Amino acid sequence: MQHPDFPLLDERIHRPHKLQALVDILLGLGVPAEAALAGTGLQRADFQRAELRVSAQQLLSVCANALRLSPQADVALRAGLAARITQFGLYGYALLSSPTAREAVAMAMKYRALTAPLVGMEFAERGAQVAWQFSDAYRLGEGSPLYRFVLEWQLGTQLALHRDVLGTDLRPRVVCLPYPAPAHAARYAELLGCPAEFGANGRCELLFDASWLEHVPAQGNPATALVARETCERLLAEFQQARGVTSRLIALLLQAPGRFPGIEDVAAAWQISSRTLRRQLAEEGNAFQQVLDKVRCQLALDYLRQTQLSNDEIAASLGYSEAANFRAAFKRWTGLTPSAARRKG
Template sequence: MQNNKVTLPNHYILQIIAIVQDAGCRTDTWLQHLGIIANSDEESLISMPWERFRQFLLDAARFTGQKALGLMIGERLLINTHGILGYAAMSSSTVRQVVNLLDEYLVLRTDLVTMKTEERGGFLWVSFTESRPLGDVRPAIIEAIVLAIRNILDFTTMGSCEIGEVTFPFSGDEKLAESVFRCRVIYNCDSAGFSLPLSTIDKPLKMANSVSFQEALKVCRQELTNSSKEQTWAARVQRLMLQRTHAFPSLEMTARRFHVTPRTLHRRLTDEGTSYREVVDGVRHQLAIRYLETGQMTIQEISFALGYSDLAAFRKAFKRWESVPPSSYKAP
């Protein structure tokens, strides 16, 4: 069962409105029509139905005539726009600590994507996976988030962040992207993310302040605890699944991660009208569509990545989801 609401810091919404206003467009009637109140309290959170947020982004792109709306938004999301999370990043001791902080607490600012890291080939690879199907606003959302995180790293390293390359799983304006990321940007790849050389990420940062970091971290932990209490159990399980993307943990292991018994987790999911099996099935569906759309994996590789015992089982599941076999699927 997917959460149909989006919750974001009000400051992010204000930045999008400002982009439209800078393009010379009146926003009063537009916002009133959408039912969005531009609260001047930048530190507050704002929630709205997913479809309203989607329309908000589509309208902003249409009013401004900007196909690269995500880059325009991300460029405005500097470290001081992220509240206590930005302050904690500012006080971090190393780039690795900044990345680990964002990995754990990015959900405090957006639940639209999940972030994970992997050390490979002399680099720390940071990748982003959408937590729900983002559809036609996927490029805007992912570009904005990745650029916002690049801005955080740039500030904490005082402009010396050595990002090797940035990748996106869709088409885009490569020249414009490289001008704002200040590194190589590759579109139409199999994932969204960037790489950091392992040789630099443990170097001390000049603005490090362990006392300030620990104090900010306490606040982040409390916010995360409060947020987790408000999330549905289905959303929490889905987030865990998306962080793994394959070799999904069993019901028993998932329950252990949440410090409850398997029976309790089963009951809570049942109370929400779903089950562990249905949540995993939904994540597999979502990932299967993404993998097919990128075109970087064969159907057999996708079947393996999603943990199916054989190709026939994956084909059967996909036909149940989309009414066509995976070989015949075409993105809408």
């Protein structure tokens, strides 16, 4: 299911810099702002409001509009490469002022929630190579044009930020992608400066020589980095506080599947009363059991589609003492039996 660290799609808690940047690029391609913002409920004048916050769903709507309206098939790659690290505010300055490349990586991962991410991301070291690994955090579908768009945008952005921190000569070794080659496949190598491997058996990563980890950023400054990091800590705390209670509850329930806490336990952990928790959930149109059922249902679908676990094993992993209870609950949630859902894929 959706990555637990990612806010719900409709939570308006992100600063609008990425959305605005994409709209501006579309304007430069002749796409009117009204068309670029269709379905978002936003107007271009809204970007003048300092308090404006947008949701991942609004950002995805602009991506979908770009897919439909852009005269350039490679617009997402170009949009990413056009990004500048200063567009990311204190997060960008924290990366730029990091004393070492390793510290820049650590900063990038710790405070990434401040960048309105649309794809999941991890960093891995493999001897002579390092890899940025990407995943479909919002379950858009790895073969869908929309996921391909947001991933292309992320790939371009990733390379642009690398070059801002470490220099324009930095080039990846290869990019591996899980989907078939699109019509504009040749543009990957041209724009990213490395070979592109499509249909890479589920792999989704951008690989570099590990030697760049030893580079010292040209603008590295420990004192500036400390101030930027402290500010990022405050901004991250404010961001987490702004997330809706439903999103926080989903993240908590996913921490230990199979040992789901009850509402009293959650309320105690958050130092509020269960009555307050029920009220907060109700204000977002949810109830505790409803959220728990949603988490169990999505986990069950993941297990059925991606593993060979038996119904008994899935039932136990979801906290059910008997498989019969799990089967009855699953039929109530989806209208299907677990076996039918597995066959359907």
